[in-house]
Amino acid sequence: MSTATHERAGVGRRVRLSFWDSARVASVGLRTRPLRATLSALGIAIGTAAIVGVLGLSSSSQAGLLAEIDRLGTNLLKAEAGRTFGGQTANLPIEAPARVSHIPNAEQVGHAGLIKDAKVYRSPMVPQANTGALQIRAVSLNLPSVLTIGVDRGSWLNAGTSEGPVAVLGSVAAQRLGIDRVHPGLRIWAGGQWFHIAGILKPATLAPEIDASVLIGYEAAGKYLGHVGVSRGEATHGPPTTLYVRAATDHVEEVQAALARTANPQAANEVNVSQPSDALTARAAAEGAFNSLFLGLGAVALVVGAVGVANIMIISVLERRSEIGLRRALGATKGQIRMQFLGEALLLAALGGVAGVGAGALATAVYAAGKGWAVVVPAEAWAGGIAAALLIGAVSGLLPALRAARMSPTAALRSV
Amino acid sequence: MKRSAYSPERKLALASSQDKVLELEEVTKVYGEQPPVPALRGVSFTVRRGELTAIVGPSGSGKSTLLHVMGTLERPSGGTVRIDGVDVAGLTDTELSLLRAHRIGFVFQQFFLAEYATVVENVADGLLYTGADLSERRARAEEALRRVGLAHRAGFRPPKLSGGERQRVAIARALIGRPAIVLADEPTGNLDSVTGASIVELLHELHADGATIIVVTHDAELAAALPRQIRMLDGQVVYDSAATRRQDAVGQHEEGGVG
């Protein structure tokens, strides 16, 4: 009914509560029974926290991987000899690295040769079966720079140490051998021979096989482990099994196309060429996909929270009959009573939603900081979380609010 | 009820129409259907501006029902209720709410104060649904508290007040909007006799100040202390001290007019 009609009826202007008055009235339940209100909002808080946390964590881990990919670059190519009929890893020609380095735009070429059937132990006393699945690889000295691997402890091989019984451990190899510090006199028993440990590498994200390896120089491999070969009729160090090639950023595809046939012109189709960053990119895409199980649990928690709020609101309306009667006597319209209780449900839900978003974001921040990722809480996550909470509040508050408004003021006043 | 347009009674009614704050004509109220409970059975009386009236009667005689009907919290089953000249029957629920906000103040036996809010906030809430802004509500609440002698308790919360003080707060809340009429249902019902007497004294002071007040009570002693008494029994008015007086007055008027 219009204002004019009210005035004609002689009852004055239609009244609308200001925002602050509405908020104050809607917070009566919260102020009179804070513990109950908090508990009733808890379900909604847990639901939103779960949703925001899941979305935040998957986004942050994706961001972390993308940053990692960025750091490592996507211009690394890997050429591997395929497997022989016996299932053994085949060798590449000894000349392969030199040939590949002549491919235009192949900027850096590193390589590693797997020493077959050589086992690694902490000492000769360790039972034969406990190899820890570690391998020994002869490696070119430029390998850390080609693969962007840092040195964690000690130092990398050099021209001198690569000729002696000296090894550097990949990060996983060090862990499996139980070695976390490097000191003079530290040795391991590899391929039936003592090797001094010069250093430990940081994780090699682009080449997990290096991580799980004991790395020695080609000279040492030939001298101590019999990894030798023949090149142009002369005895020389052993053959490589894998080439790592850094291509100029804009020419990766051309280098990739030329790699197999350059590495092994006799059997180009046996050479597997790959781009290690592809695996990471695929993983990043997978991380970005939401964990639907946890999202589902979050949704269930939200529904439970909605039931909790509705339950509390219905009890609250019954308990506060006299307040409702009094407000009607003071001139509150049915609509204003309805808004009061709807507002209260919305307020509870909003508090739960905000707390949940806060908790979810905090969990994301803590976890992401631990992993060294950038903290990413997507706008859809927190805005969606709060919107979901408000929607839940509106739905769960509607029935109690309608009941409160329908209540006869005198019944409400007589009920004490 | 048919009356000649020129009857002296009608003339009097026209002359003093704004003077009549409350008019009830043959008001009935029946609760329920099976069996119907007739709580009011044809109640008629008029309350003029500035009157202090007691409605007294035994329990179950329909006093609270009458107060709720006068206060527009309940619609009558039959008859006419006019408040400040406005016929309530033609108003929507929202309009009735507005009418209550602006023209009617309520005082209840149970006080109905909000314990989480201070005294002054409780009183200010008497204006919440009138559209007055916060500062005006505050200022007028302080003024209303002064009128009931509780200015020094403004910042207290109700649980720290005595029963009599709480009822004064409730009275201040009813008065704050300067309503046309204040309806009090057993205002001393929860108080001891001394405190109750002080509340009655306050009602007298407010009456002297010009407020129109109707007090519903089953306490004959309290009722006798007020200027006008209306006695109820089984949903009917069985005695109205003003009606007897007015009939005398109308009789004299008629004689003078005709003669």
Ligand SMILES: Nc1ncnc2c1ncn2[C@@H]1O[C@H](COP(=O)(O)OP(=O)(O)OP(=O)(O)O)[C@@H](O)[C@H]1O
């Ligand atoms: N909502 C209702 N439904 C049915 N009957 C009702 C209702 N309210 C009141 N009544 C009946 O109407 C009659 C009058 O009740 P009312 O409360 O007005 O009496 P009262 O004079 O105020 O009594 P008391 O002094 O005990 O307060 C009683 O018989 C009561 O049972």
Ligand SMILES: [Mg+2]
């Ligand atoms: Mg009663």
